[in-house]
Amino acid sequence: MAERVGVYVCHCGSNIAGVVDVEAVARWAEANLEGVVVARDYKFMCSSLGQELVKEDIEKEGLTRVVVAACSPHLHEKTFRRACAAGGLNPYYFQMASIREQVSWVTEDRAQATQKAKMLIAGAVQRVLHHQALEPSQVPVNEHTMIVGAGIAGIQAALELADAGHPVYLVEREPSIGGHMAQFDKTFPTLDCAACILTPKMSDVDAHDNIKLLSYSEVEEVSGFIGNFHVRLRKKARYVDEDTCTGCGICIEKCPKKVVDEVFEAGLGYRKAIYRPFPQAVPKYPVIDTESCIYFERGTCKACEKFCPTGAIDFEQQDSMMELDVGNIVLATGFRLFDCTRIPQYGYGRLANVFTSLEFERMGNAAGPTGGRIVLRDGVTEPKSVAIVHCVGSRDSRHHPYCSAVCCMAALKFGHLVLERTQAEVYSFYIDIRTPQKGYEEFYDRLQEEGMHFVRGRVAEITDAARSPGEEGKLIVQVEDTLIGRQRRVPVDMVILMGAMEPRLDAKEVAVRFGISCSMDGWFIERHPKLDPVATMTDGVFIAGTCQGPKDIPGSVAQGAAAAARVQGMISRGTVLIEPVVASIDESKCSGCRICNDLCPFNAIDYLEQEGVSRIQTALCKGCGTCVAACPSGAITGAHFNDEQIMAEIEGLLYDVLHTNGAQAPAEEPAPA
Amino acid sequence: MSEREASPSGKGKLALYWAASCGGCEIAVLGIDDKILQVAEAFDIIFWPCVMDGKVRDVEKVPDKGIDLCLFNGGIRTSEQEYMARLLRRKSKVLVAFGSCAHEGCIPGLANLSSKEEIFQTAYHDTPSTDNPQGVEPQPETKVPEGTLHLPVFYDTLKTLDQTVPVDYYLPGCPPEPERIWDALTAILQGELPPPGSVIGATTTVCEECQRTRHEKKIKEFKRTWQIIPDPDTCLLEQGLICAGIATRAGCGALCPQVNSPCIGCYGPNEGVQDFGACMMSAIASVIDSDDPEEIERIIEQGIPDPVGTFYRFSLAHSLLRRGRLKGSGNGRVPVVADAAVEEG
Incomplete structure (x- = not known):
């Protein structure tokens, strides 16, 4: 049966009709293109009336194929597929020609634009004749969710889901949940104490019936697909039996080995070899650091074991593996702080009284190593002047081009803490002060009133080499003050470097493990930067918090909640539809050359050793076409993008060449020589 | 009958x-x-x-x-x-x-990279063994005292x-x-x-008939056949030799790979494949183990000095492009023989 094609040319108001002669295009298509039985132009095809037009023609004109020439498929392909379905046509018997983005917006000449629109439509019509009916497949969604990373974003997501009645596995790499927020003292701009607002949420997590907390654990392998992920994770040995430990802390008290705490205290304080990162840690069970434990070093000591009232210490404990089945995954793996030694001219690591922002957070914390006193590295002297250097590693083409988003506000907070607790003068060396959220600009005003000094300019150097008696024994901040247009040397006692937020060191490996992508900087990429910020291109894997990009606590919390809402949507629907635009392997053609095996960004291709062929797991395939293009034996076909369809589209695009001036009279038959 | x-x-x-x-x-x-x-x-x-x-x-x-x-x-x-x-x-x-x-x-068909004039220039003038002092080229018609001689037209x-x-x-x-x-x-x-x-x-490729063990492919450097003595048990492509067995229709019994020499693709593309060379190139490009454009360019330039000869050795005339561009001879289009459109598959 010959196909009956309907062509619809959208005016898009004047967006298309202003440049393309849409009536002429529609008339041309009806008169010239094979298979076209109806061609219409319409003001707004995406309006309900426009869609109705398609539906009516399918019913009355018996259309078997539909082409809409309008904006881009990214915008309205789904809309028109639905319109086709409403008319009783398989939605994949539809093709879109982008005559707005590819024609009217980028072509000035009316005649040229009109001609181009005709050719694109010819391509679409020829292609649509070769379309096949496709049906989405349906898979059930497991109600369990795994959340990776238990900082504030992950905690929020876990609590939202658990409170809604859904079971959650919350996986945390460190011995305690809490993330970076647990290290902070105050939070900007309201200055409420970080612990006061965080620790109740942490204990909620601990006590929640629907949350299974898997701390000190890491995900090793993820397989499966949306609704049906299978996860293998390693639970690292704590050397403390969680079932018998009461968290009394006697072991910590009795442990004779004291080491510098490089993680939680940022190197400013000490912990024992058996430790809890901080008193309110969740879970409460301590962990033995085998690298500093005397027993693991020399085979004797066992003080903790001797004093433990419940016999919970187990030196023989091994890492154990766990397997989970979950329907959705939320990644909230957070950030790391820029290593300030990478900018040697700022002196961190060489000049004692240059501190990182995290060190200062710990110093300002009442529960921290100095009990909240702001002092120099010697631990006693109060500084008389403090410099805060912004954009250390951020907005810097040598390190990170992006703005880390939180440092301006954190710097203002630090300024406030210094002014509140000491007599010191505070200088902020900034490029631009960025305070775009609610209450932030007001906080900036407040600091200006409190007497913080603001010097606009990127700091060139921090040195202890004095040039005048006034600079002796001081750290001198060398900077061009761009507001007064002069070089300045500002002598201070203490410098705080506002280091950039960076992706975790293993962000790229994690992305590969979970089948999602990273930006060039290493942040996880969301499905759409504006309209789908917590989903990823891998269905069922969501991202929240700073693993997606630098953001503050309210932003992280909002994303955690948003990701939870998306997961709840999946769970309450119960099943998901899987797009039928996927690749498949014709196993009779596959010779098992294994070219495709390593290419799939979604790990959807398995090599079957026994059969000597490769196979695609349909539910994992996103139809990207990478393997289709690479397959040298033509064994892989991309549904909806097969060679026949693409060649037909190209021939349609070359309609002009093939049908008019390209036509050739049949060659005369040569005579025998 | x-x-x-x-x-x-x-x-x-x-x-x-x-x-x-x-x-x-x-x-x-x-x-x-x-x-x-x-x-x-x-x-x-x-x-x-x-x-x-x-x-x-x-x-x-x-x-x-x-x-x-x-x-x-x-x-x-x-x-x-x-x-x-x-x-x-x-x-x-x-x-x-x-x-x-x-x-x-x-x-x-590889001569489709050149025009008739270029082919004649090489064959009748430039090669070291040519002895043609009068610069004679074959003509479709030559008048001699006995009459007119005809030679076939060279396209x-x-x-x-x-x-x-x-x-x-x-x-x-x-x-x-x-x-x-x-x-x-x-x-x-x-x-x-x-x-x-x-x-x-057959409807599969030479790899099907090849006994070598195959793995996931990541290629850092392409080698010419004279540069290495390949391991006899491992896939030749994995050893850096451009072996066309991945794209070539089976039927020969993997004769060349059997004797440690890479397949050069004489059996043509597999069932349903339109353009052998394009197919090979996208496959090879997919397994180059680098994300750095400059390094990739270096790997290709050093390892594949003759891309057309490597990937289109047998199939240039039948490829989508069919030939190199003709200089100054009309529109460069190759006439389509309308009734000859019987395509395989």
Whole structure:
């Protein structure tokens, strides 16, 4: 049966009709293109009336194929597929020609634009004749969710889901949940104490019936697909039996080995070899650091074991593996702080009284190593002047081009803490002060009133080499003050470097493990930067918090909640539809050359050793076409993008060449020589 | 069948012809050994210029469709070859593009990178062995005292058989393996033919027949065959040799890889693949182990000095592009032979 094609040319108001002669295009298509039985132009095809037009023609004109020439498929392909379905046509018997983005917006000449629109439509019509009916497949969604990373974003997501009645596995790499927020003292701009607002949420997590907390654990392998992920994770040995430990802390008290705490205290304080990162840690069970434990070093000591009232210490404990089945995954793996030694001219690591922002957070914390006193590295002297250097590693083409988003506000907070607790003068060396959220600009005003000094300019150097008696024994901040247009040397006692937020060191490996992508900087990429910020291109894997990009606590919390809402949507629907635009392997053609095996960004291709062929797991395939293009034996076909369809589209695009001036009279038959 | 019965011997008629080819296909036909006698039993061989005397005028006298089977090897480079192709098409019930030249253009097709003028310049003037003080070039017509002499016209572009006339079947290979020739002849004799337009052969690639172990591929450096002595058990491509076995239709039994030499693709693309070279290139490009554009360029430039010769050695004339661009000769378009559009698959 010959196909009956309907062509619809959208005016898009004047967006298309202003440049393309849409009536002429529609008339041309009806008169010239094979298979076209109806061609219409319409003001707004995406309006309900426009869609109705398609539906009516399918019913009355018996259309078997539909082409809409309008904006881009990214915008309205789904809309028109639905319109086709409403008319009783398989939605994949539809093709879109982008005559707005590819024609009217980028072509000035009316005649040229009109001609181009005709050719694109010819391509679409020829292609649509070769379309096949496709049906989405349906898979059930497991109600369990795994959340990776238990900082504030992950905690929020876990609590939202658990409170809604859904079971959650919350996986945390460190011995305690809490993330970076647990290290902070105050939070900007309201200055409420970080612990006061965080620790109740942490204990909620601990006590929640629907949350299974898997701390000190890491995900090793993820397989499966949306609704049906299978996860293998390693639970690292704590050397403390969680079932018998009461968290009394006697072991910590009795442990004779004291080491510098490089993680939680940022190197400013000490912990024992058996430790809890901080008193309110969740879970409460301590962990033995085998690298500093005397027993693991020399085979004797066992003080903790001797004093433990419940016999919970187990030196023989091994890492154990766990397997989970979950329907959705939320990644909230957070950030790391820029290593300030990478900018040697700022002196961190060489000049004692240059501190990182995290060190200062710990110093300002009442529960921290100095009990909240702001002092120099010697631990006693109060500084008389403090410099805060912004954009250390951020907005810097040598390190990170992006703005880390939180440092301006954190710097203002630090300024406030210094002014509140000491007599010191505070200088902020900034490029631009960025305070775009609610209450932030007001906080900036407040600091200006409190007497913080603001010097606009990127700091060139921090040195202890004095040039005048006034600079002796001081750290001198060398900077061009761009507001007064002069070089300045500002002598201070203490410098705080506002280091950039960076992706975790293993962000790229994690992305590969979970089948999602990273930006060039290493942040996880969301499905759409504006309209789908917590989903990823891998269905069922969501991202929240700073693993997606630098953001503050309210932003992280909002994303955690948003990701939870998306997961709840999946769970309450119960099943998901899987797009039928996927690749498949014709196993009779596959010779098992294994070219495709390593290419799939979604790990959807398995090599079957026994059969000597490769196979695609349909539910994992996103139809990207990478393997289709690479397959040298033509064994892989991309549904909806097969060679026949693409060649037909190209021939349609070359309609002009093939049908008019390209036509050739049949060659005369040569005579025998 | 009725015509076969009508012939005096009661046997079918067989014609074999060669156009732009090396002659290897003819030898391959004899490679079926004593089975050639069975062929002779089944067919009257009425025309086979390579091995027996015959005249074009005799073929012209055969009624249309009077030949049951014609095995045509070689591409179409001259007007004479085109004439013969058209003649044999008209006279034959079944026309088989026999071997790589007729199927894909093969080595003679690589001359499509040059124009006729460039080919003549090299062949009649530039090569060290040319002795042509008067600079004579072949002319279609030459007047001599005795009259006018004719030579076939030499075309700009070598075309494959199916770019010239409709072809019923293709038998790939340079040359086709005797076993595959026999398989095809058996199929024809027993009337067990695939649908017209098919390539008679396997539908998978040489890797299927290759005994080497294969892994996921990540290639940091391409090597030429003289640069390494490859490990005999591992996939040659994984060792950096451009082995076309991944893209080449099976049928030879992986002859080259068996002797530690990479497949060069003479059996053409697998079933359903349009452009062998494009297929190879996208596969090879997919497994280069680098994300750095400069490094990738270096890997390709150092390891693949002759991309067309490497990836289109046998298939340039039959590729989507068909030839290099012709300088200053019209619109550069290759004429489409409307009735020759019988594509494989």
